Amino acid sequence: MEKRFGALRVIGIIFKVLGVIVFFGALIATVAMFVGGAARMLGPGDWRFMMRGLGVLSGLWVLLWGVISAVFLYGAGEVLDLLIAVEENTRATHLLLERERGNTL
Numbered sequence: 001m002e003k004r005f006g007a008l009r010v011i012g013i014i015f016k017v018l019g020v021i022v023f024f025g026a027l028i029a030t031v032a033m034f035v036g037g038a039a040r041m042l043g044p045g046d047w048r049f050m051m052r053g054l055g056v057l058s059g060l061w062v063l064l065w066g067v068i069s070a071v072f073l074y075g076a077g078e079v080l081d082l083l084i085a086v087e088e089n090t091r092a093t094h095l096l097l098e099r100e101r102g103n104t105l
Contacts, residue, residue, distance in 0.1 A: 005084050012080035012081050015073050016073075016074050019070045019073035019077065020070070026063055026065070029062045030062050033056070033059030033062060034056060034059045037058075
């Protein structure tokens with residue numbers, strides 16, 4: 001059976017790759033914010049402890065939304081693959097039923 005919907009397959013792969021990129025980007029940004037927050041502790045003044053907390057909270061916020069975005073992007077790619085598989089299975093079943101109907105008549 002021939003492969004159909006080549007553009008949808010490519011779009012599904014693009015969504016999956018973007019999901020992985022967003023996930024690792026969120027991890028890198030989170031680490032950078034944690035390190036930046038820890039580096040602010042070395043600065044002068046009493047506000048340094050508050051700034052470290054803001055760096056950690058910002059890092060957690062970026063991690064949360066990065067993971068949520070990555071899951072949705074990757075999930076969109078999987079949904080496209082699922083829809084293509086459903087269409088292929090439906091077409092294969094239709095061809096099988098047509099062949100069976102032709103043999104019984």
